[in-house]
Amino acid sequence: QMRSTKDPIRGLERYIEGWGLASADELKVCRSIDLPFYAVNPLYDQSIEKEAKETVNAAVEEAKAAPEPPNDDL
Secondary structure (H helix, E strand, O other): HHHHOOHHHHHHHHHHHHOOOHHHHHHHHHHHOOOOOOHHHOOOOOOHHHHHHHHHHHHHHHHHOOOOOOHHHO
């Protein structure tokens, strides 16, 4: 009972369904194969996700390559 009413993931899924971004069946498929819900939406553009991942990866590499900040800055 509590999981069905208090589960934040299920709550988000209800919003996603209500907004018409994905159907209950699409969300079920996504959960079963660990796929983001928006990947089943016909309006989904993989290039946006790819660009975001590339940006994050580049920032991570830059941070790893940067020198440690001085202790006074911490």
